[in-house]
Amino acid sequence: MSQSLNILKTTFGFDGFRGQQQAIIDGLVEGQDALVIMPTGGGKSLCYQIPSLVREGCGIIISPLIALMQDQVDALNELGVRSHYLNSTQTFEQVKQIESALKNNALDLLYIAPERLSQPRTIALLQQCKIALFAIDEAHCVSQWGHDFRVDYLKLGLLSEYFPDIPRIALTATADSRTQHEICEGLQLHKANKYLAGFDRPNICYRIGLKNQPKQQLLRFLSNEHPKSSGIVYCLSRKKTEAIAEWLSEQGFTALPYHAGLSSELRAHHQKRFLREDNIIIVATIAFGMGIDKPDVRFVAHLDLPKSIEAYYQETGRAGRDGEAADAWMVYGLEDVIKLREMLAQTAVTDTNVEYKRVENQKLEAMLGLCEITSCRRHALLHYFGDDAPSSCGNCDMCLQPAETWDGTEAAQKAISCAYRTDQRFGVSHLVDVLRGAATEKINQFNHKELSVYGIGSDFSAQQWRSVYRQLIARGFLTVDFVNYNAVKLNERCRALLKGGETIALRKDPIDKPALRHKSSSNKYHGELWEALKACRSELAVEQGVAPYIIFHDTTLMEMVKFQPQTQLHFGRLTGVGASKKEKYAEIFLAVIKKYSDTGKKSLTETVLETHRLFKENKTIDSIAQLRDLTQTTIYNHASQLIREGQLTLGEVVDADEKTIEIIESCLIEHGLTEMGGQLKPIYEALNEEFDYGLLRCVYMHLVVRLAA
Numbered sequence: 001m002s003q004s005l006n007i008l009k010t011t012f013g014f015d016g017f018r019g020q021q022q023a024i025i026d027g028l029v030e031g032q033d034a035l036v037i038m039p040t041g042g043g044k045s046l047c048y049q050i051p052s053l054v055r056e057g058c059g060i061i062i063s064p065l066i067a068l069m070q071d072q073v074d075a076l077n078e079l080g081v082r083s084h085y086l087n088s089t090q091t092f093e094q095v096k097q098i099e100s101a102l103k104n105n106a107l108d109l110l111y112i113a114p115e116r117l118s119q120p121r122t123i124a125l126l127q128q129c130k131i132a133l134f135a136i137d138e139a140h141c142v143s144q145w146g147h148d149f150r151v152d153y154l155k156l157g158l159l160s161e162y163f164p165d166i167p168r169i170a171l172t173a174t175a176d177s178r179t180q181h182e183i184c185e186g187l188q189l190h191k192a193n194k195y196l197a198g199f200d201r202p203n204i205c206y207r208i209g210l211k212n213q214p215k216q217q218l219l220r221f222l223s224n225e226h227p228k229s230s231g232i233v234y235c236l237s238r239k240k241t242e243a244i245a246e247w248l249s250e251q252g253f254t255a256l257p258y259h260a261g262l263s264s265e266l267r268a269h270h271q272k273r274f275l276r277e278d279n280i281i282i283v284a285t286i287a288f289g290m291g292i293d294k295p296d297v298r299f300v301a302h303l304d305l306p307k308s309i310e311a312y313y314q315e316t317g318r319a320g321r322d323g324e325a326a327d328a329w330m331v332y333g334l335e336d337v338i339k340l341r342e343m344l345a346q347t348a349v350t351d352t353n354v355e356y357k358r359v360e361n362q363k364l365e366a367m368l369g370l371c372e373i374t375s376c377r378r379h380a381l382l383h384y385f386g387d388d389a390p391s392s393c394g395n396c397d398m399c400l401q402p403a404e405t406w407d408g409t410e411a412a413q414k415a416i417s418c419a420y421r422t423d424q425r426f427g428v429s430h431l432v433d434v435l436r437g438a439a440t441e442k443i444n445q446f447n448h449k450e451l452s453v454y455g456i457g458s459d460f461s462a463q464q465w466r467s468v469y470r471q472l473i474a475r476g477f478l479t480v481d482f483v484n485y486n487a488v489k490l491n492e493r494c495r496a497l498l499k500g501g502e503t504i505a506l507r508k509d510p511i512d513k514p515a516l517r518h519k520s521s522s523n524k525y526h527g528e529l530w531e532a533l534k535a536c537r538s539e540l541a542v543e544q545g546v547a548p549y550i551i552f553h554d555t556t557l558m559e560m561v562k563f564q565p566q567t568q569l570h571f572g573r574l575t576g577v578g579a580s581k582k583e584k585y586a587e588i589f590l591a592v593i594k595k596y597s598d599t600g601k602k603s604l605t606e607t608v609l610e611t612h613r614l615f616k617e618n619k620t621i622d623s624i625a626q627l628r629d630l631t632q633t634t635i636y637n638h639a640s641q642l643i644r645e646g647q648l649t650l651g652e653v654v655d656a657d658e659k660t661i662e663i664i665e666s667c668l669i670e671h672g673l674t675e676m677g678g679q680l681k682p683i684y685e686a687l688n689e690e691f692d693y694g695l696l697r698c699v700y701m702h703l704v705v706r707l708a709a
């Protein structure tokens with residue numbers, strides 16, 4: 001086993017690498033640079049944490065998210081990884097201690113804010129220490145065109161001069177090709193291996209509906225599907241976040257507002273509660289979220305349309321980082337588009353931002369297109385980011401409940417002709433007026449009553465026509481020229497549609513539908529054991545002053561419910577249980593599981609429990625089989641399950657002498673069958689077919705349970 005894989009298993013408790021992790025880690029261990037674009041939840045941090053442990057010296061992680069360093073460090077220390085952070089919140093004494101630990105090679109990982117790293121003093125310190133690697137997280141902050149630009153990131157290129165032999169890895173969740181180029185330039189990563197992971201987040205179910213009493217829609221969504229979940233609700237305005245948070249609180253949810261207008265103390269307090277408590281809903285503007293590394297966010301809801309697909313993808317991407325089912329839920333309306341358009345329009349046009357506004361408008365149109373499509377949302381999202389994806393994903397509203405469509409060919413022809421006949425100089429509103437035969441000043445002014453298209457669409461409402469135009473724009477038949485008064489222009493694609501060679505199916509405006517059945521079954525979050533495990537986790541978290549997921553992720557708790565391990569050995573096999581956590585928590589959680597199993601025996605079926613009852617009446621296997629009209633093999637099978645669950649002892653089941661049991665046991669041990677899941681055929685043969693399979697199975701189960709205890 002490679003050293004990296006060994007660390008993955010024993011320290012982090014995972015069975016194997018995912019996606020490109022192994023290649024990235026191997027490259028870094030060998031001293032090569034890397035640029036990693038990986039979606040949230042893809043396992044980015046392991047890509048630098050493991051090589052930091054494999055390579056000699058301390059791994060230096062540069063992150064702009066000071067507020068989150070504490071949690072990252074807590075999580076690592078829980079795993080037994082010696083880690084710390086340096087930032088402006090610490091006292092001089094604390095800093096001195098950490099620096100000396102670094103110099104003495106007593107740290108595996110150190111998180112540093114970019115503004116501190118670029119100080120000459122820090123560089124001088126690091127030059128005296130053994131450094132395993134530099135990891136630059138949120139690397140898109142180097143992009144001067146991006147929303148998250150940080151000037152200190154520009155200085156990070158200097159690392160290549162000061163530390164030419166130390167490998168560097170830059171990581172980010174989203175970067176289009178221009179941003180990737182900027183990262184390589186700005187951080188001097190010209191020779192870096194590039195790893196572009198797919199953008200897909202298969203566990204997120206995307207749903208976009210038409211806005212119709214949005215508060216009630218949100219309440220229905222939460223009550224039906226997330227009565228007890230952590231989640232984020234995004235709104236456009238500060239005022240709205242406060243109103244919605246208050247209203248949700250009145251409805252019995254724990255909802256907290258978050259926006260840039262709140263005091264930094266209150267923001268920090270709300271963020272902390274969100275991270276550290278279960279079932280908190282944050283109602284936020286886009287000010288909330290970057291770097292929020294809470295794995296068990298079960299839904300992200302949008303009450304307003306985001307400005308771009310990038311923003312939508314980044315915001316929804318905060319759901320389900322643990323890989324478990326999560327929901328991205330949104331309602332939108334025309335008013336959203338108008339509001340966003342206005343916001344853009346209010347930015348005074350100068351020579352320098354014409355280009356900016358044009359790009360912003362295009363992005364908004366693409367976002368709108370995503371809302372309007374009748375095909376798979378995931379396909380469209382991934383296509384936008386340049387990923388190939390199957391045409392149907394089975395986990396979005398369009399796949400689960402296909403939209404109703406109508407033959408829009410004739411309407412599309414009229415809509416396009418109208419744009420053409422008016423010389424492609426007018427925006428949607430005017431075109432709709434012309435089609436519907438309205439008598440406006442503008443129509444008079446341009447003499448549009450004389451056109452052949454005037455009034456040919458009076459059978460449709462203005463809203464229907466706007467829907468037709470939006471869809472034609474979204475699908476690339478028409479474009480909107482934002483520089484020239486939002487004039488609608490024809491694209492080459494129109495030709496076939498106008499000539500009648502192509503037909504087009506348009507979407508009917510969606511009406512609010514009842515909750516869909518989809519993969520995000522909330523059932524598995526219910527049940528006594530689940531609640532008991534969560535309560536146990538919360539208690540430990542409060543005791544230690546850390547977030548619950550730092551103790552265990554939901555994924556691990558779910559596996560506890562599913563497999564109900566009874567022994568340390570089995571507990572150690574759960575995802576996310578490494579050596580350190582096994583030692584600290586196995587007994588505590590096993591006790592919870594045992595209590596549940598003792599009272600409920602829920603993992604055993606009725607028929608097994610019936611067999612159990614008869615065994616307790618001192619009946620033999622023979623007689624139970626006869627009584628129940630079942631084969632002996634079946635009864636042996638029940639018996640072995642009951643032994644596994646500690647409901648029966650071997651002596652209560654089989655009538656074999658000690659010598660026989662000893663012979664069988666030694667043979668099992670010789671063949672390495674000391675854990676669950678082995679094949680008994682080799683044992684049967686090695687023992688000259690002397691004992692039947694039923695007996696072998698029961699002795700085997702007895703041995704496994706005994707050794708694991």
Ligand SMILES: [Zn+2]
Pocket residue numbers: 375376377378379392393394395396397398399
């Ligand atoms: Zn789909």
